[in-house]
Amino acid sequence: MKLESAKGWLYVIADFSVGEAVIEAVLRAGIEFIQLREKEISSAEYLRRAMRLREMTAGARTKFIVNDRLDIALLSGADGIHLGQSDISVSDARRCLGSGKIIGATAKTVKQALHAMEDGADYLGSGAWFATETKKDAVPISEETYCAILKAAPIPNVAVGGITAENGRKPLECGADGLAISAGILKAPNPVTEVKKVRRLLEEFKKSKKTVRC
Secondary structure, eight states, X not given: OOOSOOTTEEXXXXXXXXXXXXXXXXXXXXXXXXXXXXXXXXXXXXXXXXXXXXXXXXXXXXXXXXXXXXXXXXXXXXXXXXXXXXXXXXXXXHHHHOTTSEEEEEOSSHHHHHHHHHHTOXXXXXXXXXXXXSOTTOOOOOHHHHHHHHHHOOSOEEEESSOOTTTTHHHHHHTOSEEEESHHHHTSXXXXXXXXXXXXXXXXXXXXXXXXXX
């Protein structure tokens, strides 16, 4: 699926442990993407939450992405799926979802980025930029590797991993098209305030020449 301009994407990774009220507030505050990433729940409960999030995003500009689970993405009517390195391939997901759905892929190396792009991924997520409580085993990415990924795979790339309004400038200076944030927004004392802070940062880079890839 051909995506609109990727510059300035705010991509929130959520699960329902933060509560529906927080998710609703963040959606109202204005974000481009929300990814549902649930762990250690039944498939039935995962689908229930996905269908609820589909309801919450209906009619909004926010794209709803399901993490990992192709079956949940299909059954909930999500806008797309995000695939990790241990999930099914991008090409297999595309055969099931068709050309009208969004497929994102995790890419931590140039090889992974090239493979995902050639397989038909619409965007990449690369990190981890900083330590993160949501993925304690996440391997840090260097600026050199990130820049090499951007140069090798010229499709939208969102930086991910421990990102906040305070540290998000670093990946943007390297050329990230957007920021994928979880706890940095959803577990902040005031999530809406954090969305506004990140939006200001993204708009600053969107309007400047700093968005040129490294």
